[in-house]
Amino acid sequence: MIRLVAVLLALLPAPLVAGDAVTSGTGAMLRGLDKVSGQTEDFRVATGGTAEIYGLDVALGDCRYPVENPTGDAFAYLTIWERGQRQAIFDGWMIASSPALSALDHSRYDVWVIRCMTP
Template identity: 85%
Template sequence: MIRLAALILTLLAAPVLASDQVTSGAGALLRGLDKVSGQTEDFRVGNGETAEIYGLDVALGDCRYPVENPTGDAFAYLTIWEHGQRQALFDGWMIASSPALSALDHSRYDVWVIRCMTP
């Protein structure tokens, strides 16, 4: 567990080291996938807001991106749980350029970060 945390911190620091400045966007563009129907849909979620994506509730804590590369290296803090449930299925940082690194583990739905909303 400690090794996983160290790996995640190292990878999150990589965009920061590659750029001098990291800033927060107003929200994030997320993509949801229903694995049964194959349907995908994009959702905009503001910082501090919760959106319903298929049968999941997705709360966005913050979306950050390097000033020099706002579309490729975005990372967002998400909390995801099934609608009407209390226990989180996912709670952590999700990276747009490496969605499989820290991914939601759900049998039917998938959610990942596309980019931060920038001015």
């Protein structure tokens, strides 16, 4: 897990890694995709809250964004599990500008971060 975080930090845009201040949002805007029906839907999740996105439960630990650019480069800590199951199928940081970098691997559903909600 530490290696994954180190790789993610190394791949973040240079200004963010170079010391730009980041802050936490009040929640996150997530997008869910049902790969079978092709349906997409946007969901708001408060920090510390859980949302039902199709057949998945998604918990948001934190959503952070650059102070100077609240609409850009959001990254959120998500824990995702199939409804009714106990074991998480995803647990980590997901980056809005690079969703494939740390993506949910599920046969039917996809979830990615759109942006953080700001106060």
